[in-house]
């Protein structure tokens with residue numbers, strides 16, 4: 035197992051390098067003098083000179099890439115001019131908030147989605163199946179940001195059950211119950227679409243598996259139907275569900291950008307949007323590379339989980 | 350194409366989606382012709398008018414602009430941008446995919462590496478990076494969304510191209526001296542185009558949503574111009590005081606995405622042949638029993654007695670009569686062979702006994718299965734389940750598919766015991782070990798911890814036999830358990846089954862297409878053709894003097910017993926499709942002795958002592 039994890043980590047290195055190259059190339063598309071363009075409205079002569087020194091912006095493209103890469107590897111993501119603090123510090127603060135939101139959302143959509151899909155398959159064409167299929171259709175069709183706004187109207191404004199936005203109450207708050215209270219709506223709004231997609235996929239994966247010969251064998255052995263479905267079939271279906279969870283995690287992470295805007299969640303998505311609007315390019319660059327790298331790592335974890343689940347995968 | 354459309358619109362939801370989408374499209378196309386207020390004229394006095402106020406059907410926004418007008422123009426813009434992004438992404442992505450797939454080798458490798466890298470990003474990060482570089486704005490948002498979706502098209506189209514590039518017509522074009530560009534444009538593109546269009550239709554909704562999302566974040570369309578996303582984004586500030594300004598554009602996005610989704614699902618379903626054939630429906634825990642006539646009341650003979658069993662497959666409007674009235678029984682300690690070609694109904698007969706025919710589409714329409722004096726077909730699920738594997742056990746063909754791939758074989762054995770007997774795990778494991786030894790699995794102890802894929806075919810088959818034996822059943826139904834094995838292993842396994850039956854006195858129904866196997870193992874044999882028994886009798890008697898022409902041909906197919914290989918005499922023609930059985934003898938089209946009277950009417954099973962035959966011109970008169 036350890037060797038397998040190591041192997042996967044090593045194979046991730048080219049992907050990570052590729053990510054930095056792509057981000058670097060995109061940023062190199064910025065027209066005009068790089069330092070002035072990167073700094074935008076923060077382009078005081080002082081700042082321009084500092085940036086030129088840090089990133090070697092007067093040097094050729096390839097050399098610039100390696101300077102930038104080298105800096106990042108030593109933990110130097112540059113300095114955010116709009117916030118006047120190191121980019122990495124800001125990223126780490128913000129990423130924590132995103133991780134809480136996206137993480138909880140991901141767990142929610144995985145559990146709810148698989149459950150709904152399995153129940154739907156087990157009761158194919160029954161009432162539960164139809165109800166779930168209908169709900170899923172609605173769920174995957176509502177844009178998450180609109181859903182979030184409607185939830186605020188209903189649960190925060192009309193029913194007054196939950197706080198409108200933010201991560202903690204401004205006065206008092208700050209403890210776990212306060213966090214959970216603030217987390218419920220954004221996490222659900224963020225999970226909605228992914229739940230729908232996972233439910234659909236789980237349903238069809240289950241139906242596929244329930245046709246397999248080994249399910250007939252389980253029935254021929256006299257295994258009770260409940261156990262056939264929730265044991266034998268689900269276990270086998272998980273093999274095709276897990277990779278989809280990995281893909282959906284990417285969508286949850288993407289959707290977090292919208293949800294953070296709607297709920298004023300102090301995460302990295304909102305940081306990125308703010309940084310783009312303020313043209314704080316270094317902050318955007320660092321944030322994108324950081325989150326993409328985190329996602330690559332997460333996918334390795336998914337692969338490892340898959341290899342634990344499926345003994346046929348050579349580790 | 351028309352068949353496809355028909356199929357698509359038979360799906361009512363897809364039709365609904367098409368209608369809603371069509372309506373929206375027509376509306377936005379004629380928007381400039383409608384008597385609407387200017388979408389950008391502000392009137393601060395009229396701010397936040399509610400819907401249905403005079404002159405503003407949907408009310409006004411925070412600057413007093415008419416919402417209906419803004420909605421229609423906004424929808425127009427959103428759709429235009431989304432569709433444009435889809436076309437751009439499809440064109441560039443497909444071009445990349447075709448080039449990678451057509452040239453292959455290095456080019457392919459390099460391109461696909463790049464595509465994989467791009468797909469390693471959560472999509473929005475890439476879009477944000479592009480917008481960050483180019484600056485906020487609707488055109489830049491369009492570029493970003495298109496760029497983010499290019500890898501999706503590149504990968505899909507490459508796959509199709511690779512499979513096409515190896516075909517003869519491409520080689521032929523190459524030999525004819527056509528250039529690469531011409532081959533790609535005239536030979537490849539026409540074949541790939543439908544796939545591109547389908548991929549586009551399933552992603553366009555997604556791209557509309559993505560551009561709306563970027564606008565919502567303030568990174569897309571800039572004021573005063575508004576698409577649906579930026580309308581929603583602007584309305585967010587007044588969400589609490591004037592919710593209608595958010596609801597109006599939000600619902601519109603919802604309608605668009607929903608109708609595109611419905612349509613996309615419909616397209617997917619219409620293209621999926623499995624849906625029609627019922628292959629995607631879940632088989633029930635037991636086969637459905639739907640008998641028009643009361644079950645036969647004849648007393649049970651032997652350990653297991655099938656009486657007039659009829660099993661059909663109902664697929665759409667077609668009815669396949671897989672088993673058409675089969676009566677057979679097997680006594681304790683006896684081995685009965687059922688032999689026939691594939692499709693003869695022998696397996697379905699076997700699976701019907703314990704209600705294991707996949708249902709839908711399977712239905713048992715007549716007959717009875719008598720066991721311990723009761724009719725299993727009338728039994729409730731729980732009563733039937735208690736007998737499955739405990740009293741009547743199955744051994745299936747191809748244990749790689751029939752054993753659960755993710756459970757250790759030992760655990761599968763233990764489960765087989767524990768679902769019927771409350772015994773501690775250690776005791777169940779000991780029993781499993783005994784049986785592994787009994788079926789002569791070497792290193793049985795360590796083999797218990799193997800997964801099926803870690804064993805050889807012969808070993809897996811022994812596991813299958815051990816699993817069937819584990820509860821000391823009274824009847825074992827073995828469905829071609831040796832077909833996939835080589836001859837020596839096959840002989841060992843047959844010998845093993847023979848020993849077990851003699852030692853433990855169990856009844857075996859052995860299903861096969863091979864008379865050689867029947868000769869080795871079975872006391873009696875029943876020959877099936879087109880869902881019915883055409884001949885039955887003691888094995889030796891049938892082998893020595895087959896009465897039915899079909900039996901004779903089957904025996905001729907077997908290499909001389911004991912003697913070396915003999916020329917296989919295949920039976921010309923194919924077995925009939927069982928949804929259109931001819932009148933009279935089903936074998937007549939392939940029978941050398943067929944006469945005019947053979948196809949006139951029903952031919953009964955003529956029983957003489959221990960033998961029976963369904964033929965009016967038998968090879969040998971039954972004594």
Ligand code: SF4
Nearest residue numbers: 934937940947964965
């Ligand atoms: S009934 Fe006629 S056609 Fe059928 S097997 Fe006998 S001889 Fe051949």
